[in-house]
Amino acid sequence: MIANLEPRIQQITDELLDAVQKKGKMDLIADFAFPLPFRVIAEMLGIPVLYQEKIYDLWVSIKADPNQDHHAWIKEYYSCIRETLEEKRKHPTEGVISSLIHAHDQEDKLSEPELLSTVQLLITAGHETTTNLIGNGMVALQKHPEQLALLRSNPSLLPNAIEELLRYAGPLMISWRFAKFAGFQGIRHASRTLKGIETVHALYKRKRSLQQPNFVFSTYNKLQQLLRIA
Known part of the structure; x- marks a missing residue:
């Protein structure tokens, strides 16, 4: 599966680097290390583009101001995930989220809280570790x-x-x-x-x-x- 994703991952990588080249400067995390894995996992999960942007903006906001009201942020985050799930119910496609919705709606294998928490976990775990590795890796290379x-x-x-x-x-x-x-x-x-x-x-x-x-x-x-x- 990962091998099949390689062309698309390369395309996203090229798009991000082209944007950096046009801008003439680079914030490694904001311009590359965060958007690359986020876009990849969002597409793997089958999140519609509109909701990709909403969720992305939420993550940008919490990273820019980690001292903001976390309860309000989590409430908005889960609200956005619920909207995403409703959109996928109306317009199901191939992808992990549609499969999870089917497991909840048709097979009764997941409760609503389990569905929500699983989707948010996949979004979070699907990008944060890669973002951190790219950032930590660059620091290690600069030190060595x-x-x-x-x-x-x-x-x-x-x-x-x-x-x-x-x-x-x-x-x-x-x-x-x-x-x-x-x-x-x-x-x-x-x-x-x-x-x-x-x-x-x-x-x-x-x-x-x-x-x-x-x-x-x-x-x-x-x-x-x-x-x-x-």
């Missing part, structure tokens, strides 16, 4: 110009670079995970005993867990290495 120069001289390192940026400058600062309850004895992992509902954190820069904990593109830190981190 030797790696930027290496990537420019050897573009074949791009897959390694993406994996390394995800590890070193990941889009989420923290993600809670809990050990699954395994009776009173807990479960043994490496040198630790994890008991039910204990939190588990992965530190992706530990020297003893990674062959190369520093920020480099030439060494591929395999996923198995990351999964070993306790």
Whole structure:
């Protein structure tokens, strides 16, 4: 599915970069890192263009002024999602939202609150992590110009670079995970005993867990290495 989306993603990317070139300056987040993944996820979900613009403007407003009344913002955000759902009910098309509406209206598999929360989660999770990765990645490249120069001289390192940026400058600062309850004895992992509902954190820069904990593109830190981190 993602491979099928590549031409459209490239088209959106080109449109955004063309606009930057015409303007002669660039705000990385506002002009590229935010609109690119937002437009992609909005189209994947099947959000009509009018409602894409409304939801986009809401996100721009909260990012520009994070101190505004959050309750009022959330109320308006959910109201916009409800309008989107009603529009899709009237004019169903292919896409994730239409499938979710069908699951709610025809199959009774989703409640109304579940439908609303699922759509808002897909919109949020579908763009924020990519936005953050692009921004964090650019900062990491500016702090490590030797790696930027290496990537420019050897573009074949791009897959390694993406994996390394995800590890070193990941889009989420923290993600809670809990050990699954395994009776009173807990479960043994490496040198630790994890008991039910204990939190588990992965530190992706530990020297003893990674062959190369520093920020480099030439060494591929395999996923198995990351999964070993306790």
